[in-house]
Amino acid sequence: MGTRREALTVEWVKLELLRTAYATRGGMLARRDPRFVIGWYLVFAVVPWLTHNITVLLGLFAVCAAAVVLSRVGPLVLGLFLLGFVLESLYVLFAAWFFDGDAATALALAELTLKLATVSLASMAAFVSLDPERLSDALLSLHAPAMLSFGVSYGFRMLPVLMEEFHTVVDGYRLRAAPPGPRGVLGWRVVLRTGTTVVNAFYPLILNTAKRTRTTVEALETKGFTYASEHPDGRRIRLAYLAADRWDVLLIAATLALVAACFGLGHHWPLYGTAG
Structure with a gap:
């Protein structure tokens, strides 16, 4: 329970x-x-x-x-x-x-x-x-650098990926670890075990996220994302709904x-x- x-x-x-x-x-x-x-x-x-x-x-x-x-x-x-x-x-x-x-x-x-x-x-x-899309478009409309507006939008959209990746890594550590022993006074062993797992999960989390980031960036560049963000016609079409x-x-x-x-x-x- x-x-x-x-x-x-x-x-x-x-x-x-x-x-x-x-x-x-x-x-x-x-x-x-x-x-x-x-x-x-x-x-x-x-x-x-x-x-x-x-x-x-x-x-x-x-x-x-x-x-x-x-x-x-x-x-x-x-x-x-x-x-x-x-x-x-x-x-x-x-x-x-x-x-x-x-x-x-x-x-x-x-x-x-x-x-x-x-x-x-x-x-x-x-x-x-x-939401990430409207915030990114507002920054682009205010003539912020295209990479800044993209970074804001991408950072928000990576949040669910980071959360899912974190759960996957932590569950992997918990499955491979020994069964938990006595909780100890005020559950200090549980706190220590949780803290150790979180620290150990940090490097695999960053590594797996970096791999996904590289794949996403390469896919965006293949579709001409940077050119569309910097070209006047692309910006005009993207920001047309702002009024x-x-x-x-x-x-x-x-x-x-x-x-x-x-x-x-x-x-x-x-x-x-x-x-x-």
């Missing part, structure tokens, strides 16, 4: 990773033009670093948190973020106490934590809403208005984490 539960847990993690990578949940940003989604993300990736006002940062954090909810971010990614955010907050409090800091020290550390958390939330909302509408413009306008409102709120109730 324990093995079945473990298998279901592993399968759930695999499905969550695939849903995240291929934007199958939909959401507010998933329906928008990918170029405008990238622009939306850049706003929240840059603006938090332009202020030391914690009130402004709290406002930006709230906006990005609302975007995460509207973008239907999966529980796995959201749970990992919440765990990291809680641990980081505890670290801030501990560091301020351990180094005999006062409230100003805690505020300065909280400022950095809020900036990183805001950018992380914006990243989740934006890139969970973009912005008034809702995309409204997204950017509403985002800028919310950012301005956060700065206005910070002007009336300033709270600074860094002096000067």
